[in-house]
Amino acid sequence: MSDEPMVTRTPGEDEEFAAQIADQIESFLLVLRAVAREGNGARAISLLLLEISQVLLAGARLGAQLDFQPREKYQPDVGPDAEVDDMRLRLALMLDSVDTYSFVFDPYLPQVVESQLSDDLTSIAADLDNGLRHYKRGDVTEALWWWQFSYVNNWGNLAGATLNALLTVVAHDRFDTDFEETVEALTVAHEMLDSPVDPPR
Numbered sequence: 001m002s003d004e005p006m007v008t009r010t011p012g013e014d015e016e017f018a019a020q021i022a023d024q025i026e027s028f029l030l031v032l033r034a035v036a037r038e039g040n041g042a043r044a045i046s047l048l049l050l051e052i053s054q055v056l057l058a059g060a061r062l063g064a065q066l067d068f069q070p071r072e073k074y075q076p077d078v079g080p081d082a083e084v085d086d087m088r089l090r091l092a093l094m095l096d097s098v099d100t101y102s103f104v105f106d107p108y109l110p111q112v113v114e115s116q117l118s119d120d121l122t123s124i125a126a127d128l129d130n131g132l133r134h135y136k137r138g139d140v141t142e143a144l145w146w147w148q149f150s151y152v153n154n155w156g157n158l159a160g161a162t163l164n165a166l167l168t169v170v171a172h173d174r175f176d177t178d179f180e181e182t183v184e185a186l187t188v189a190h191e192m193l194d195s196p197v198d199p200p201r
Contacts, residue, residue: 017065018140021147024058025128027051032125036090044094048121049166055128056159059151068145075142078133084122091118098169103161117165120158127155 031051035044092099095117105113127150135143 014068014144015140017061018135018144021058021062022132022135022143024054025132025147028055029125029129029132032121033087036087036094039090039094041094041096045166045169049163049170052159052163052166055124056156056163058147059156059159062144062148062151063156065148068141068148070142070145072142075146078130078137082126082129084126087125088118088122091121092116098165101161101165101168103164105157105161115161117162120162124155124158124162127151 028051031047035047038044099116099118100114101117102112102114104110128147131143131147131150134146
């Protein structure tokens with residue numbers, strides 16, 4: 001492959017792109033905090049499914065760009081990390097039985113990992129918030145670099161896994177199952193989405 005860049009960007013294009021990404025990220029963070037405060041499991045699954053899908057679009061747009069390069073060797077200080085412990089605990093309490101799930105972190109080195117939606121959602125939020133603070137300080141280059149770097153290295157994978165887990169909860173609510181071992185998951189899905197439980201056929 002050639003080392004020649006396929007696309008050149010101007011500072012103005014970077015600023016416009018960063019503004020679009022920042023809008024999507026800020027929307028995700030606002031909704032996630034609101035969902036955690038509200039504590040309504042029936043609404044939470046649908047809202048989280050929508051917001052994770054939208055923020056993954058922002059991530060895909062970042063991943064498709066040529067690498068952004070930070071101006072400084074070390075990341076500028078934007079103050080202490082966002083406080084997310086309270087939000088994590090609220091999400092864990094609300095999600096309850098569907099909080100713990102399993103996923104394959106690297107499909108090319110398949111190994112099943114057990115995780116919690118509440119942990120992963122707050123980890124995603126912390127990554128996104130860090131970049132947003134750079135952006136709000138006027139450091140567009142650092143914000144874009146961080147969002148892209150952390151997407152590829154952490155929050156993109158977590159967001160994909162949480163999307164699949166949330167979709168599975170919805171799927172259990174929509175469809176009956178013939179397998180005895182999924183009855184409990186089906187019941188939990190119905191309860192989370194505030195609908196009556198139909199026995200499996």
